[in-house]
Amino acid sequence: MVGEITMICMDNSKWMTEEITWFVNQIRAIELYCERKLKAHPDNLVGIFRMGELDLGFQLYPTKNFQLVKCVLKRFIPSSTRQNLDLLLSLELCTECWFDHKHLDKRIVVFAGGPCKFPSKQLKASVKVLKEGEDTSVVIDVVDFFPVLDDSKADSLKKLVKHMNEQNIFGVDWRKLDTQRGAVLATELKNNANKIAKWTAQAILASADMMKLGYVTRVHPRDHFNHVILAVVGYKAQGVCWPD
Template sequence: MAAADPEVTVILIDNSERVLMHSEIYEAQQEAIKFYCKTKFKCNPENNVGLMPMAKHHALMVSPTRDLSKILRFLDIDVCYMGEVEAIRGIHGACSILSKSPLHMKKRILMFVGGPINMHIGDEDEYGNYLKHQGVALDVVNFFLVDIAFACSSLLFGEYCYARRELGELVTIVNDNGNSHIVDVKDESSVIKILSDSILKDHLHYIEKKTAADAEASRIQFVKPESKNESAADDEYFQAPGTEYVKQYPAKKTPHIDSKIREDLSRCRIGKQGLDPSHNEKNQKPMLKQVLELSHNDKNRFKLLQNMLEE
């Protein structure tokens, strides 16, 4: 089965103070990133994932890699949670990293949002067209849901604001034949299921099919490889899982005796023509001689019995 197309993904992490204060969002983001990376790496051996925090003044990041231990260490130890989310800065930084990826690889941004961001009305058009021009797909996992009827004005119109509508429009503009998504996570404990049913749905389907194909291939035990010295049709080979081919030699076949010859033998036995009816070696040849006399007019029968007599 052909592997899925190789892809480089930059994950934009929400490392704002708000996420740190809400432990359920912090833990859900950690688990989602780990699950996403493991799934990506299973799909294609060329897939790479990088990490970039979006909070202000955070300079540390992980360049695209396949080293899962490096990614996990960064998530657990190296990420500092402070300030507010600079979403625009994150998009520019991710595109800069993706521009250095090999030409044959697809490019993607996965953005986690757990609070207010610096995106306002009109930004979605500018940055949506920018991402589309760069050939970058966009997935957004949004933990921040607010009832705007009860939201304060600073949350709706401040420098860092509630931007669910803008994020939705951004994904719509970037989307190219279903390659971009936005999902809302109301219950943080369901984030893995939400990813499995949306952003990673095709990836998991591919992994399932590949696993089934590999299992089917491992159940194939009998093959007939080409042989230089013998016809493959004459030999049978057995392969137990995890072992080399073992040649199976066919059991010796019982010679076919013509029905007419069987009748001649029967007549000799029934007629008791001076022979002991037992089938010991001493009496076999005298009996065959008498059968030869009965079969001398049939060349084929005569030849077969003559060979048996000479053995």
């Protein structure tokens, strides 16, 4: 089992001072989460990031030292300036601490108290930044704990979780296997041309008329070993059309 680096994005906005119990409860929840996370695996790391739009930055770089985590949280106070959360920029900046820990899985836990909303284009751009590179196993958890009058906050957070944890923006939407199998095959011919060419050649050399391709996906985005079969489709070995 691989260790995990977890960045906790906490709310340090003015909204937390309007009802101090919300801020205190947030601190307690983060402390408990960090304690459990560090005990779960010897290689686990936790860090803390401030999300207030006027005070973005690392409160604590990833560490294994729980006593240091407690000390930092004990001294932490919310901002005295009324400000919203700059959630997307916070998520992008969190990745700066990952370059020295490429062997670990990545997780971001967002404690969203104050208002936060963002346009869809900005969301897609930020998700692309988070998922670019060889390691795209970034998982986001959201804790929405402060009441906001409008629904824009909840909708924005739901879209964020959906794009990060469900949508594979660099691969194929596997739901198309039911309705557009030709499009899925065309994408795989483009992305895995060498492998499919090898399999096709082997089928022809073996005088096999049919070749079957199996489509699989991970059971969980961070699980590199366990997969589930989505579909098995048969093709004529000499009938596979290659893109130019």
